[in-house]
Amino acid sequence: MPPTSLHxxxxxxxxxLVLAPMEGVTDLPFRRMIRGIGGCGLTWTEFVPASQLAAENRRALAMLATDPDERPFGIQVYGREPAILADAARMAQDHGADIVDLNMGCPSKKVCAHSGGSSLMREPLLAARILRxxxxxxTIPLTVKMRSGWDAGSRNAPELSELCVSEGVEAITVHWRTRADLYGGERRLDTIAEVVDRVRVPVLANGDVVDAPSALDTLRQTGAAGLVIGRGAVRDPWVFRTIEAALHGQPAPVVTQARRVxxxxxxxxxxxxxFPSDHAVLGRFKKISKYFTEGLDDDGALRTSILRGQSLAEVEAHVLGWRDRNPVCAPHAHG
Ligand SMILES: Cc1cc2nc3c(=O)[nH]c(=O)nc-3n(C[C@H](O)[C@H](O)[C@H](O)COP(=O)(O)O)c2cc1C
Incomplete structure (x- = not known):
């Protein structure tokens, strides 16, 4: 039987089942939506730049917001300066986080250029200093999230995980992709399984878990203690409930397309x-809609019209227009 909880x-x-940290997505409204539906045992903020947090930047501080009932709740930070990351971790703890996570997986040039994110996988000594x-x-648990390695020739997550644990890390999320895979690559879970063999702390498997079959397969192939789900949750916020039901041998919830919209x-x-600015709302709404509209009748048209929308009023009209054109909808297919 697969595990159903972890410490x-x-x-x-x-x-x-854990909501992945996602920049521009896992803000408080998104996490509230996921918690409201249920089936998710831990939520993360999007990554917060440690330098801006340490400088008490208003936008960075706003990213720490949580609800009293969002429990457990984790804050993820990124950066490269040990002292600054230590300050940021302390602030995260003071703002009520149950867990602090260090991002060692982000492939973006912006983050890697400053030796943060996945570039730390190539600088284990710096990573160790940061974690120390x-x-x-x-005093709260410290975790890391990493990729399987930098590229096909350097799948060093197992060695790096041992190093992280020796510095006091208490759980590790591993995305099966390497940094070079970006969001492509050929799915292989063996590096995650190796991490599970090497360390005594819980390992959470990540990457392309989108439904019950992919969840059960990932748990079986890796022996991981849990799953971290990103884009699958944006496409289908009920995915946690669907997988939870499968873990208990129960049927998936049935959700109509009308309910989704x-x-x-x-x-x-x-x-x-x-968010006070329409620009911020529009950007975030488009980021979600790109995935969320998948699988709806007429999904391409709705997605394109939202992504091209120039104002909030316009994108709202597209959503309401879809609703009016589809008064009776088929249930959304769950895998
Ligand atoms: C829009 C977007 C933003 C992301 N931002 C973050 C982030 O802030 N921190 C992080 O560790 N990973 C980030 N990721 C990576 C995800 O957490 C996750 O590792 C990746 O999407 C693979 O999981 P999935 O296949 O379930 O989506 C992001 C991914 C996406 C799609």
Whole structure:
């Protein structure tokens, strides 16, 4: 039987299904939506730049916002300066995080150029110094999220994971892709399985878990303690409930397309209530809609019209137009 819960030290994660940190996506409204639907045992902020947090930048501080009932809740930070990351970790703890995570997986040039994100996988000594400083700064659990390696020739997640654990890291998320894979590459889970063999802390497997079959297969192939789900949750916020049901041998919830589109509309309202600038709301709404509209009748047309929308009023009209054109909808297919 696959595991259904896990502990990160004394933090219970149940079910063992975790929302991945996603820049521009996993803000408070998105996490509220996921928590409201259920089936998710841990939520993460999008990555927060440690240097901006340490400088008490207003936007960075706003990213730490949580709800009293969003528990457990983790804050992910990125950067390269040990002292600054230690400050950022302390601030995350002070703002009520249950867990602090160091990003060692982001492939973006912007982040890697400053030796943050996945470039830390090529600088294990710097990674160790950062983790030591963060560990000394906080009492709550410290975790890391990494890729399987930098490229096909350097799949060093297993060695690096051992190093992280020796610096006090208490859980590790491993995305099966290397940095060179970016968002492509050929799915192979053996490096995650090797990490599971090497370390005694919980390992969470990540990458292309989108439904019950992919979830069960990933748990079986890796022996991981839990799963971290990103784009699959944006495409289908019910995915956690679907997988949770499968872990308990129960049928998946049935969600109509009309309910999905109603949720998309509610989400637009939630973004408007949270972010003062229309520009920020529009950017975030488009990022979500790109995935969320997949699988709806007429999905290409809805997606394209939202992505081309120039104003909030325009994108809202497209959502409501879809609703009016599709008064009776087939259930959305769940895998
Ligand atoms: C829009 C977007 C933003 C992301 N931002 C972050 C981030 O802030 N921190 C991080 O560790 N990973 C980030 N990732 C990577 C995801 O957390 C995850 O590792 C990756 O998408 C693979 O999982 P998935 O196949 O379930 O999406 C991001 C991915 C996407 C698609």
């Amino acid at each position: 990160i030290r004394d933090v219970l994660v149940t079910p063992n 400083a963060m560990r000394a700064a906080i 109603a949720l998309l509309h509610e989400f637009l309202d939630a973004l408007r209530a949270r």
